[in-house]
Amino acid sequence: MQFSKWHGLGNDFVIVNGMKEHFSDYRQQALAVCDRNFGIGADGLVIILPSDIADFKMRIFNSDGSEADMCGNATRCVARYLYETGLTAKTAMTLDTLAGIIKPELIFENGKLATVKVDMGQPRLKRGETPMAGNPEEHAIHVPLEVNGKTYFVTCLSMGNPHCVIFVDDVATIDLPVIGPKIETHSLFPKKTNVEFIQVIDAHTLRMRVWERGAGITKACGTGASAALVAAVLNGHTGRKATVKLDGGNLFIEWADNNHIYKSGPAVEVFRGEYLL
Numbered sequence: 001m002q003f004s005k006w007h008g009l010g011n012d013f014v015i016v017n018g019m020k021e022h023f024s025d026y027r028q029q030a031l032a033v034c035d036r037n038f039g040i041g042a043d044g045l046v047i048i049l050p051s052d053i054a055d056f057k058m059r060i061f062n063s064d065g066s067e068a069d070m071c072g073n074a075t076r077c078v079a080r081y082l083y084e085t086g087l088t089a090k091t092a093m094t095l096d097t098l099a100g101i102i103k104p105e106l107i108f109e110n111g112k113l114a115t116v117k118v119d120m121g122q123p124r125l126k127r128g129e130t131p132m133a134g135n136p137e138e139h140a141i142h143v144p145l146e147v148n149g150k151t152y153f154v155t156c157l158s159m160g161n162p163h164c165v166i167f168v169d170d171v172a173t174i175d176l177p178v179i180g181p182k183i184e185t186h187s188l189f190p191k192k193t194n195v196e197f198i199q200v201i202d203a204h205t206l207r208m209r210v211w212e213r214g215a216g217i218t219k220a221c222g223t224g225a226s227a228a229l230v231a232a233v234l235n236g237h238t239g240r241k242a243t244v245k246l247d248g249g250n251l252f253i254e255w256a257d258n259n260h261i262y263k264s265g266p267a268v269e270v271f272r273g274e275y276l277l
């Protein structure tokens with residue numbers, strides 16, 4: 001199987017052109033391919049497929065084999081992959097995902113790629129949309145969540161996939177490998193959740209550490225950074241534009257007047273290869 005290995009701020013993916021490479025069980029392959037000892041090593045496996053409603057379809061599988069509805073960092077990598085492999089000549093394209101149509105755009109300055117900007121769509125704030133237990137019509141902004149006898153105040157929303165955002169004074173003090181999976185699998189979240197701990201640096205800057213559903217700690221999460229900005233605005237911590245500082249680097253996020261979230265950041269190819277099926 002021909003593949004290409006990419007990362008967006010260290011959140012890494014194996015990208016496969018599913019129109020050329022044919023194998024049956026994507027979940028099993030994700031588990032095998034993403035394994036950092038016995039496989040290629042990645043946070044997720046991305047398959048590019050044809051679409052009737054967009055330029056391409058993108059399916060993303062976490063390293064535990066589960067399928068995610070959306071992945072912000074992967075959409076930037078996929079956009080650059082599609083353009084640089086000649087699968088499209090468009091610099092602004094549409095991707096059909098389980099979370100709807102996502103629109104990445106390659107931004108060039110002086111003939112060089114400067115950034116990839118993605119229209120991530122609209123945040124979904126109702127509990128029923130996240131999904132999260134409770135009144136499906138209500139929002140969950142700064143609501144208490146008890147884990148291991150400690151109360152966290154959480155803001156939960158969907159960016160196509162579920163996020164639980166928690167503001168803390170110092171993200172360095174959070175024992176993410178312990179608390180992350182407890183919140184990910186908390187009974188309040190019927191489809192589990194991604195978990196973001198956020199420290200407000202100032203009205204334009206957030207520091208974030210993430211525990212991803214199906215992947216554990218990753219160096220960055222694009223949907224998570226988008227959810228973090230929405231939560232920061234809803235809790236009165238920042239304006240509608242902010243830099244989110246992740247372990248792997250920075251993303252710039254804007255919640256525009258049209259209610260869409262725009263996310264800008266890098267996408268880097270690391271190597272190409274052939275994986276033995």
Ligand SMILES: N[C@@H](CCC[C@H](N)C(=O)O)C(=O)O
Pocket residue numbers: 011044062067068069070071072073074161162194212213214215218220221222223224
């Ligand atoms: N790293 C991603 C999100 C990947 C999917 C996530 N783990 C889920 O299961 O929802 C991003 O950059 O958004």
